[in-house]
Amino acid sequence: MAPRGRNGAAAMAVAVASVVVAWLAGGGGGVVAAAAVGGGGCASSDRLEALPGQPAVAFAQYAGYVAVNEASGRALFYWLTEAAGDASMKPLVLWLNGGPGCSSIAYGASEEIGPFRIKTNGTGLYLNKYSWNREANLLFLESPAGVGFSYSNTTSDLKTSGDERTAQDALKFLVSWMSRFPQYRHRDFYIAGESYAGHYVPQLARKIVEFNKASPNPFINLKGILVGNGVTDNYYDNIGTVTYWWTHAMISDATYKAIMSSCNFTSANVSRLCNRAMSYAMNHEFGDIDQYSIYTPSCAAAAANVNATATATAGGRHRRRRRGKAVLRFKDTFIRRRSFGYDPCTETYAEKYYNRPDVQEAMHANTTGIPYRWTACSDVLIKTWRDSEFSMLPTYRLLMKAGLRVWVFSGDTDSVVPVTATRFALSHLGLKTKIRWYPWYSARQVGGWSEVYEGLTFASVRGAGHEVPLFQPRRAFRMFQSFLAGEPLPKS
Template structure:
């Protein structure tokens, strides 16, 4: 599976990791998302015979590390050596292949394993994104504890932090916990939550949130602003669910409204409310 990856322009070690999935189905995230919408370099036509790359003032790698895989296989530079697989390609195959791609990618770039991770899909990618998230959620639940690799050095670390004098020096375990220090643990609660709602219209989201999901409306449908202009509208629900739209964004908002899209994305990553006034 071919991909483009762009580190964040500043402090990539501190920025989240985003995977961008394009739609179609069958359109390249490199050709669309990276080269036309949110990548740092956009392809521009100078003449009938000449194209060139220009810098994107509103690139999303200003605030995140962004990965663009070309999916499914046979799209762009992604390929399979077994043509018998091509008729089988569907949403589930795409999700499975993307998980395999991510596992291989994290193996090659292990420093990004600890980063916050976001899945974003455009157009038909709106199908890919939740199905990928659902597959990751299911596989995370099913991972057995024996899949964790404990090295010899890890045993030394565990022994070190179980020393009382070390704990006292670190001001740790001041309540004398009834169990020893361990490097890994399986908490009863899950850090991933599975929420499903059809995001068509605000009133449908409200019915779904208050019905099947059981969320309350925290902030009613209101405009949000960017540089003293109404950039879109937003609904906010409990447990971190937000529906935001971009005014005049069209089918590819990151292409037709680059500045507003980057503003929405930046506010999302910082977990802050979209501006409610023009000042």
């Protein structure tokens, strides 16, 4: 179905990921090699004094590259913003955005949970009042190679990316990065992300669990994962998504029935009838809406209101038209909070800012002269993604069995990976309920609804789109505080 494939077409084929124990067979040579390659340099050389146009801050920042494959020349770019206070006492949180092929710096760091926001037209930065670095040290990773400033010297790598290699390279990154930053070894560590990071986050967590089991002295102290509006299970996600469209009056009864009767959501192959029904819904019934936030203005409408250009649509907003078909991707919405409302055309701000030579120099980025501009999302990776696991539910079971804290949340105005899809998928875990469905509160208002199960907590965030911390920053921050504390969301 349309929003579930690499180009928003059919769900991708099932891929069975190899376990890290096998990868480490023969004495752990893979990790040793990664540490030897990526461990070069020291933290002090990665220290970032200040970004151009950045307001003064007291916390430390670091940015740079960690090599993850010497033979191919793959290196991943990171940006660490330490906690605003008592950094040495606070946990480390790795944030991953999805796509596949979208930048955690463009979205997570610059629109959602990071300490800075980008001013109009990329002229500078301003502070995010609800940055998650108030509670944790934040590590943003552009992954896999080919995303943002991350690169490979082997061009074919950009056309052969997939779930398995992404998780494996991310583990190699962490092992090497913690050699460069030994103060974070054994520190409480969490992985968070959204959208297609619904694959990245649990897959990396699984790699770490297996790595720790195979290591005589494990040092990655993984405590839990936090996944928002995440791609979870192709079959259940698809049914839940079409149901959301119908229950939110986005499609007609006739189209709903046509999709449900003609689409086989267990197969990666899309029938002619299914494709016709999906195309009709997206091209004729949705209208010009932002599918990542169905109640806020689309880019063209907002552009007229804020005197902005519509160039973001050419840069690949929420829906593109290619050969007469609508194309969705699991990226993060381009809508960003402004003092006078939402501006859904802000992808160009990030692309202008991070393509500035002075910004790249300050961030220690693009040191090898990447032969293409920095972009928020890589269309090459999105179109050529190789392997994608059909379901994350078995991995969730494994992580819960390992004793990890598992939280899943959903903004309730996203129609791409909607709350109905996530709830439908999670319901098939068959978990025992500990705390029944209840409204949770933030600033004396209902922040959303939650249910706590044995081993997993689910929460919706009221009035939030695909990028929950963007649309509801205060509610998202309150949720993050409860997650770190391991406490249910407040009932009053």
